[in-house]
Amino acid sequence: MQHRSTWWKTALGLLLTLIMLFPVYWMINVAFTSRSAIRSGDLYPKSFTVENFQRAFSDQMPYLGTSLIIAFGVVVFTLLIALPSAYGITFLPRRGGKTINFLLIVAQMIPAVVMSLGFYQIFNEIGLLDSIPGLIVADSTVAVPFAVMLLTSFMAGMPRSLIEAAEIDGANKWMVFSRIVVPLSRNSIVTASLFSFLWAWSDFMFASTLDAGGGMLRPITMGLYDYIGAQNQEWGPMMATAVIASVPTALMLVVAQKYVAAGVTAGAVKD
Amino acid sequence: MTSTVASASGMDARTSSRAEHPKRRGRISSTTWAVIGFTAPLAIYMAIFYIAPLIQNISMSFHRFTRRTFITGDAPFVGLDIYKEVIASPDFWTTLAQTMTFTVLSIIFQYAIGLALAVFFNQNFKLSAVLRGAFLVPWLLPPMISGTIWQWMMDADSGVFNKVLGLFGVDPIWWLQGTNSLWAVIIANIWLGIPFNLVILYSGLQNINVDLYEAASLDGCNAWQRFWHITFPLLRPVTMITLLLGFVYTLKVVDIIWIMTKGGGTSRTLATWAYEMAFGKGNSSVIRYSEASVVGTVLIIIALVFAFVYLWAQRKEEN
Numbered sequence: 001m002q003h004r005s006t007w008w009k010t011a012l013g014l015l016l017t018l019i020m021l022f023p024v025y026w027m028i029n030v031a032f033t034s035r036s037a038i039r040s041g042d043l044y045p046k047s048f049t050v051e052n053f054q055r056a057f058s059d060q061m062p063y064l065g066t067s068l069i070i071a072f073g074v075v076v077f078t079l080l081i082a083l084p085s086a087y088g089i090t091f092l093p094r095r096g097g098k099t100i101n102f103l104l105i106v107a108q109m110i111p112a113v114v115m116s117l118g119f120y121q122i123f124n125e126i127g128l129l130d131s132i133p134g135l136i137v138a139d140s141t142v143a144v145p146f147a148v149m150l151l152t153s154f155m156a157g158m159p160r161s162l163i164e165a166a167e168i169d170g171a172n173k174w175m176v177f178s179r180i181v182v183p184l185s186r187n188s189i190v191t192a193s194l195f196s197f198l199w200a201w202s203d204f205m206f207a208s209t210l211d212a213g214g215g216m217l218r219p220i221t222m223g224l225y226d227y228i229g230a231q232n233q234e235w236g237p238m239m240a241t242a243v244i245a246s247v248p249t250a251l252m253l254v255v256a257q258k259y260v261a262a263g264v265t266a267g268a269v270k271d
Numbered sequence: 272m273t274s275t276v277a278s279a280s281g282m283d284a285r286t287s288s289r290a291e292h293p294k295r296r297g298r299i300s301s302t303t304w305a306v307i308g309f310t311a312p313l314a315i316y317m318a319i320f321y322i323a324p325l326i327q328n329i330s331m332s333f334h335r336f337t338r339r340t341f342i343t344g345d346a347p348f349v350g351l352d353i354y355k356e357v358i359a360s361p362d363f364w365t366t367l368a369q370t371m372t373f374t375v376l377s378i379i380f381q382y383a384i385g386l387a388l389a390v391f392f393n394q395n396f397k398l399s400a401v402l403r404g405a406f407l408v409p410w411l412l413p414p415m416i417s418g419t420i421w422q423w424m425m426d427a428d429s430g431v432f433n434k435v436l437g438l439f440g441v442d443p444i445w446w447l448q449g450t451n452s453l454w455a456v457i458i459a460n461i462w463l464g465i466p467f468n469l470v471i472l473y474s475g476l477q478n479i480n481v482d483l484y485e486a487a488s489l490d491g492c493n494a495w496q497r498f499w500h501i502t503f504p505l506l507r508p509v510t511m512i513t514l515l516l517g518f519v520y521t522l523k524v525v526d527i528i529w530i531m532t533k534g535g536g537t538s539r540t541l542a543t544w545a546y547e548m549a550f551g552k553g554n555s556s557v558i559r560y561s562e563a564s565v566v567g568t569v570l571i572i573i574a575l576v577f578a579f580v581y582l583w584a585q586r587k588e589e590n
Binding site: 173 | 305308309310326327331397399405413414415419422462470522529530560574
């Protein structure tokens, strides 16, 4: 019975996906359309060109580099904080762990605009405004609570017997952590890293407030924002830049979908 | 590498020699020390990078900061004066109403569409997993890129929205201006939030026992009855958490609105208002730190209230 009736579900599914992804298609369409034809709104790039991408690359190269540095910096910084803490939290009694979990959820609920206002004042005093380390630190505040929660829930599920066996063999806590717990948490570490990277890469709020005067040392979101803010908005190069800046998203979906799926539910649905 | 091995083997010797001594007291305290040691980075991190900016924000809302006093650092303490001013201004109430419209409509539609899609994709037809994966794109795309795309699609002269409407003889709509702007950002934000709802509700559906549906089918329930009497009630805890998180996440949205309309027209929300006042952007050409931090504090309070509702919902689910 099921086999007979599924083809139309697939067809409907395809249709819904096409509708959902239409804006993404539109971005790619405009990115490949030459300047003269952009306003005609053709359904496919009738007057095809790669000029927009050439423009985008020549304008945006430095920002892409900065974005990469910042995003990798955030990944490393986030893991340095989150990995040991997550392991430490697994030792706490159930209540303590839950309290920390709650605090981390609250931390995720604080609006970025509030954080950036506070950071602005502090960075202003200690001279971290318009700097890459400053932006790494600010961006990491989005990723750290998520990473700690994700890693804690994974590490808490690890078989205790494994750790106890290692301790009987004379391993101390640090060795258990670095040689057993971390390697076994590989999948969760990948998920946490992917999201840390993506969020840092996508950040607009902190970049536009804490790094507004950074010149070349600004991330790609600011490079794109320059196009948007320009007097004469050039949609071709703008969309080409948007396509280039979407590459990490595409990679995550194509190469790492199972890690992504693990991450979406982690923050919201417990266990 | 060698040094790690050496120090590790050194520790090895130490722990094994200690293991010969009476265990109980040493072990308890070593665990305690380990917990402190391992969680110290997080504690320090939270203190410096969460608590400090928050306190800074709240403190600014009690001092009258201007461009000058921001630099000289002698902003006078004025108590709740700025709160009174902000709450007395008509802007505050308009913005609050717009924020609520934006947030509530966004999450209702995100949830309804997300749930319909989750039920649909839960039927496991050919390609369902692949298509479900494709639905994640709007959620993973940097929001400012989505904003840029929607801005172009809603362009009054050459946007695809007006082109399609034009085919049906509808006059061009100025999507991003005036009273339309709130609807424009709501539409874009619904699109943005569907994947999150879809994935969470889908995982909730996966946890529902299939036998229940079979039993209901045998009893002669149709698809709609099965949804209404089995799926929906059993999804209630997941629904609760999805809506709560959706509310809080939508409340703090800035980037998509900012890219599309700069908070102009009716699309200004508390979050974009705080953003424009704090950094002198868009409609606020003058920087107003104190007013911005008052609005920020209001946002923190709303977030805190919902955090406790979340806690309560989770507790209830467990019992």
